[in-house]
Amino acid sequence: MQTSPGTAATILPIGSDADLAWARHQVRQAAAALGFGLVQQTKLITAASELARNTLVHGGGGHLEITPVAHGKARGLRLSFVDTGPGIRDLELAMTDGYTTGGGLGLGLSGARRLVHEFRVDTRPGGGTTVTVVMWLAGMPVPRPGTG
Amino acid sequence: MSVPSPGYAAPVPVLALGDVLLVTLQGDLHDDTAERLRQDLTRRIARHSGGRVTGVVIDISGVEVVDSYLGRVLAEIAASARLLAARTVLTGMRPAVAITLVELGLTLPGLLTALDVERALELLSGPDPAGARAPDAEGGG
Ligand SMILES: Nc1ncnc2c1ncn2[C@@H]1O[C@H](COP(=O)(O)OP(=O)(O)OP(=O)(O)O)[C@@H](O)[C@H]1O
Ligand SMILES: [Mg+2]
Numbered sequence: 001m002q003t004s005p006g007t008a009a010t011i012l013p014i015g016s017d018a019d020l021a022w023a024r025h026q027v028r029q030a031a032a033a034l035g036f037g038l039v040q041q042t043k044l045i046t047a048a049s050e051l052a053r054n055t056l057v058h059g060g061g062g063h064l065e066i067t068p069v070a071h072g073k074a075r076g077l078r079l080s081f082v083d084t085g086p087g088i089r090d091l092e093l094a095m096t097d098g099y100t101t102g103g104g105l106g107l108g109l110s111g112a113r114r115l116v117h118e119f120r121v122d123t124r125p126g127g128g129t130t131v132t133v134v135m136w137l138a139g140m141p142v143p144r145p146g147t148g
Numbered sequence: 149m150s151v152p153s154p155g156y157a158a159p160v161p162v163l164a165l166g167d168v169l170l171v172t173l174q175g176d177l178h179d180d181t182a183e184r185l186r187q188d189l190t191r192r193i194a195r196h197s198g199g200r201v202t203g204v205v206i207d208i209s210g211v212e213v214v215d216s217y218l219g220r221v222l223a224e225i226a227a228s229a230r231l232l233a234a235r236t237v238l239t240g241m242r243p244a245v246a247i248t249l250v251e252l253g254l255t256l257p258g259l260l261t262a263l264d265v266e267r268a269l270e271l272l273s274g275p276d277p278a279g280a281r282a283p284d285a286e287g288g289g
Binding site: 017018020021024025028038039041042043045046049050053097104105107108110111112114115 | 176178179180212213214215216217219220242243244245247248251252253254
């Protein structure tokens with residue numbers, strides 16, 4: 001996978017409620033600019049909203065990086081949610097539907113994974129968490145994860 | 149930052165239509181706005197306990213994204229309303245939102261749904277099958 005030529009990454013802070021709304025807005029703009037359809041846009045923004053809120057609530061804040069990507073003819077959008085918070089001790093457990101250490105529904109991580117094409121979590125206890133997702137434009141061959 | 153934040157940061161207006169409260173959500177709701185709405189609605193229903201408020205209609209036709217936070221707030225509104233003997237009807241969910249909610253895995257227990265506000269009011273004017281979860285499935289569209 002490569003970043004698209006001529007398109008820079010956008011970096012947004014995630015430190016408040018208002019930042020979450022701004023992040024959703026920016027993801028929508030980027031997805032619309034790439035030509036994503038309404039359903040795909042909605043899925044991506046919803047996943048972004050879940051992950052950005054995790055960055056804020058569980059990770060103590062951080063940032064979101066939005067990058068247009070290309071793989072052969074395929075075009076997509078990569079979102080990275082980065083924090084330097086406590087990390088996730090048991091990732092498998094955290095990815096389980098309904099698991100939460102807070103008062104949530106525990107659907108954020110597991111649900112977001114179902115909404116996107118690629119999903120990766122890098123985390124270490126005490127070492128922060130980075131969640132990276134990619135959504136490819138519909139109608140194009142979806143590259144197999146790991147071949148980029 | 150000089151760029152204004154999109155959507156609401158202001159409170160959501162609640163309209164009283166007889167014994168029904170009508171709320172129209174629009175755009176992107178901040179988390180604290182949704183939470184304030186929940187408290188406001190619950191207070192207004194409780195203030196009229198004694199059967200004054202029998203239903204709440206929440207129109208989300210202007211909402212482009214429902215995530216687990218907003219979904220939980222809506223479910224909590226329905227749960228408190230139920231305890232105060234009022235029913236909650238969600239109307240106007242966009243197809244893209246419905247598709248996304250299913251994949252996210254978010255079910256909205258306790259919420260009745262209707263296609264639009266008119267049908268929601270019709271539904272609420274009918275008898276409350278106390279405890280029954282959904283109206284006649286055939287007519288539900
Ligand atoms: N960025 C993060 N840093 C640290 N822990 C995290 C992070 N993201 C998720 N977690 C952990 O994983 C758990 C599951 O996350 P998930 O988003 O699925 O549920 P939730 O945030 O608790 O509830 P919901 O998102 O449904 O409101 C969290 O409760 C938290 O313990
Ligand atoms: Mg979460």
